[in-house]
Amino acid sequence: xxxxxxxxxxxxxxxxxxxxxxxxxxxxxxxxxxxxxxxxxxxxxxxxxxxxxxxxxxxxxxxxxxxxxxxxxxxxxxxxxxxxxxxxxxxxxxxxxxxxxxxxxxxxxxxxxxxxxxxxxxxxxxxxxxxxxxxxxxxxxxxxxxxxxxxxxxxxxxxxxxxxxxxxxxxxxxxxxxxxxxxxxxxxxxxxxxxxxxxxxxxxxxxxxxxxxxxxxxxxxxxxxxxxxxxxxxxxxxxxxxxxxxxxxxxxxxxxxxxxxxxxxxxxxxxxxxxxxxxxxxxxxxxxxxxxxxxxxxxxxxxxxxxxxxxxxxxxxxxxxxxxxxxxxxxxxxxxxxxxxxxxxxxxxxxxxxxxxxxxxxxxxxxxxxxxxxxxxxxxxxxxxxxxxxxxxxxxxxxxxxxxxxxxxxxxxx
Amino acid sequence: xxxxxxxxxxxxxxxxxxxxxxxxxxxxxxxxxxxxxxxxxxxxxxxxxxxxxxxxxxxxxxxxxxxxxxxxxxxxxxxxxxxxxxxxxxxxxxxxxxxxxxxxxxxxxxxxxxxxxxxxxxxxxxxxxxxxxxxxxxxxxxxxxxxxxxxxxxxxxxxxxxxxxxxxxxxxxxxxxxxxxxxxxxxxxxxxxxxxxxxxxxxxxxxxxxxxxxxxxxxxxxxxxxxxxxxxxxxxxxxxxxxxxxxxxxxxxxxxxxxxxxxxxxxxxxxxxxxxxxxxxxxxxxxxxxxxxxxxxxxxxxxxxxxxxxxxxxxxxxxxxxxxxxxxxxxxxxxxxxxxxxxxxxxxxxxxxxxxxxxxxxxxxxxxxxxxxxxxxxxxxxxxxxxxxxxxxxxxxxxxxxxxxxxxxxxxxx
Numbered sequence: 071x072x073x074x075x076x077x078x079x080x081x082x083x084x085x086x087x088x089x090x091x092x093x094x095x096x097x098x099x100x101x102x103x104x105x106x107x108x109x110x111x112x113x114x115x116x117x118x119x120x121x122x123x124x125x126x127x128x129x130x131x132x133x134x135x136x137x138x139x140x141x142x143x144x145x146x147x148x149x150x151x152x153x154x155x156x157x158x159x160x161x162x163x164x165x166x167x168x169x170x171x172x173x174x175x176x177x178x179x180x181x182x183x184x185x186x187x188x189x190x191x192x193x194x195x196x197x198x199x200x201x202x203x204x205x206x207x208x209x210x211x212x213x214x215x216x217x218x219x220x221x222x223x224x225x226x227x228x229x230x231x232x233x234x235x236x237x238x239x240x241x242x243x244x245x246x247x248x249x250x251x252x253x254x255x256x257x258x259x260x261x262x263x264x265x266x267x268x269x270x271x272x273x274x275x276x277x278x279x280x281x282x283x284x285x286x287x288x289x290x291x292x293x294x295x296x297x298x299x300x301x302x303x304x305x306x307x308x309x310x311x312x313x314x315x316x317x318x319x320x321x322x323x324x325x326x327x328x329x330x331x332x333x334x335x336x337x338x339x340x341x342x343x344x345x346x347x348x349x350x351x352x353x354x355x356x357x358x359x360x361x362x363x364x365x366x367x368x369x370x371x372x373x374x375x376x377x378x379x380x381x382x383x384x385x386x387x388x389x390x391x392x393x394x395x396x397x398x399x400x401x402x403x404x405x406x407x408x409x410x411x412x413x414x415x416x417x418x419x420x421x422x423x424x425x426x427x428x429x430x431x432x433x434x435x436x437x438x439x440x441x442x443x444x445x446x447x448x449x450x451x452x453x454x455x456x457x458x459x460x461x462x463x464x465x466x467x468x469x470x471x472x473x474x475x476x477x478x479x480x481x482x483x484x
Numbered sequence: 485x486x487x488x489x490x491x492x493x494x495x496x497x498x499x500x501x502x503x504x505x506x507x508x509x510x511x512x513x514x515x516x517x518x519x520x521x522x523x524x525x526x527x528x529x530x531x532x533x534x535x536x537x538x539x540x541x542x543x544x545x546x547x548x549x550x551x552x553x554x555x556x557x558x559x560x561x562x563x564x565x566x567x568x569x570x571x572x573x574x575x576x577x578x579x580x581x582x583x584x585x586x587x588x589x590x591x592x593x594x595x596x597x598x599x600x601x602x603x604x605x606x607x608x609x610x611x612x613x614x615x616x617x618x619x620x621x622x623x624x625x626x627x628x629x630x631x632x633x634x635x636x637x638x639x640x641x642x643x644x645x646x647x648x649x650x651x652x653x654x655x656x657x658x659x660x661x662x663x664x665x666x667x668x669x670x671x672x673x674x675x676x677x678x679x680x681x682x683x684x685x686x687x688x689x690x691x692x693x694x695x696x697x698x699x700x701x702x703x704x705x706x707x708x709x710x711x712x713x714x715x716x717x718x719x720x721x722x723x724x725x726x727x728x729x730x731x732x733x734x735x736x737x738x739x740x741x742x743x744x745x746x747x748x749x750x751x752x753x754x755x756x757x758x759x760x761x762x763x764x765x766x767x768x769x770x771x772x773x774x775x776x777x778x779x780x781x782x783x784x785x786x787x788x789x790x791x792x793x794x795x796x797x798x799x800x801x802x803x804x805x806x807x808x809x810x811x812x813x814x815x816x817x818x819x820x821x822x823x824x825x826x827x828x829x830x831x832x833x834x835x836x837x838x839x840x841x842x843x844x845x846x847x848x849x850x851x852x853x854x855x856x857x858x859x860x861x862x863x864x865x866x867x868x869x870x871x872x873x874x875x876x877x878x879x880x881x882x883x884x885x886x887x888x889x890x891x892x893x894x895x896x897x898x
Binding site: 094095096134135138141142143144145146147148162163167190191192193194195197198201202204205206207208303304305306336337338343346347348349350351352353354373374375403404405409410411414415417418419420 | 507508509510548549552553555556557558559560561562576577578581604605606607608609611612613615616618619620621622717718719720750751752757760761762763764765766767768787788789817818819821822823824825826828829831832833834835
């Protein structure tokens, strides 16, 4: 069913990984630069995001305006984001426009102007985004949950902090760009109608002579964990619950994935059924797996009215704890049917695949075809997942709530 | 580039329109039932949404649980929504599972149980969703904008009102279902790997003997328009601005589309450039076209900090008014490049296409291929758009703001 995957490691460390899909007319790329927010200095939280914003304001032969005009002229649907580990640039367009788009992004990575006359407009944009989160309690509770659940600095939000963004100057941004935008640790994932050999040649010409720098290690502080309530005037309460899991690279990853799928994959999954359908307790409830390279976590969210918040918390925690008792074959069968269908649809999207092959490489040092993923999922059994759950029961929860009242934590869950 | 479109009108009025895409492995459907919220009785705002929620709680031979289990077993990625004109059910799955999925949805449309023992859980779900909007000011401001800009009941939000949802009983829901779920006005759009003749036979067997009912006309009240401020404790201000446009079925539609594209399509478009990039005034700004069958509207949003709200409003309104002075060829060329790329990506998604062919039929009584859309867009010229803008300048704005302070309206814009 799926296309083969090609990869090449350039001498400077840059990885190119591509999945040619001749039946498509589009091509998409995802560029991961090793410039994540874990590298923000302690008093400059948000510097990575601010740097990313500034890299889009002119690079190489293009000023800020020309950069935007050229990408629009090429029909590139683009997005950027900063995660704990990467600054990521993605784009999708007609296959014939891919080379011209990569040429522009090579400049973003190597020759950004970081212009002084746009510093304040960039800063205002960053501050606006930070303030916007204050008005989105569902997003805020999940940011706080991740911040408290992961060992610092891994849970740090890329949005940064008000004072740090106010204080950051052009020197900070140029220094961050110089140190963290480099080929070692960079991964370019491509999917769509591309010819592998021509693509490899092109990327070699654009980025083959990019000079590698030093990689920096991260000093880890223990996680805060526990329960924290943030008072918030509203008739709604936002609940976030997290517990630890294994990372994506772990040999048992698909067992962990299967367990969280039974909890929260599809309408028939346990959380949706027990919390929303049967009891009508909340308007939204889910659990999702998230991974760093060395650890993972399960992050649950429930949004509910304040007067039903305690019951929602109790029922949701109850389902998480009950998961350790195991999953059943029919639950797993449904999950497999759902995922099979979603893999086919993923295969039909060049954007989704360009991001998956890059993500895989970061975590595994190789990229899986969708056929391989399908085989790994086919091989799952309830017995295997239950053995995993016995060893890794959901426990030691981190809980964050946002709403008018603090909630009571049931005994033994923290 | 694109696939031909087949359509069939069954004797009972049901329309089937399908775009077979043999290169895909998935198939998607969008079912529009003529059960929009404009048909909610005046004291039962939200009844259409409540009815939709209840149709998913058991139909035909399946109870609520079995319905969800069967769809998950078929790998159907589903969603439902209620708009002013339709209750819509969408799904995408492996092509071979499409017939089984349609069989289930035929029961949702014709034989929903609307079970008494799930009424309260359904009601709680509806109320939770209504309350959640209160915590999402960006969504709230756009709902209020539409409510005030369109003649009533066309701008009515499908979420409904607290008291109406509290008061609605099972009799209301059954009556709404009986009157508005019917073949006359129903459209089933399909895209993906399907065989047209077999699909037509299947749909004929499932829905060909569905009995048509009467169609109901809508009594229209004048729009409220003007400026309305909603006080909201926050350091952010949400701004919504609307003005009237022609409907999708109008021969000049693509001129109107081109004008709003120059305003807000892509990063190089005017609103993003002037409001966000140059001035850093806000974290998000856009304008989008929306259509009813007989009228259309342009709806703009800007989210900003309270202290920059007045300037943001002034600059945004200034750009809207300035649009009447016309667009330039290079702006239109970029828009064409962007849309060409996005049409190709749309063609690669069976879900997007199943919804487009159904949408087209509702508005036009036929469905356009992507080739036809591309030709219409290629034919656009700045001269043509400017002639349109001279006749239809943005004016008579409806404005809604949500934040700590009321704003001052510049002269002559309301």
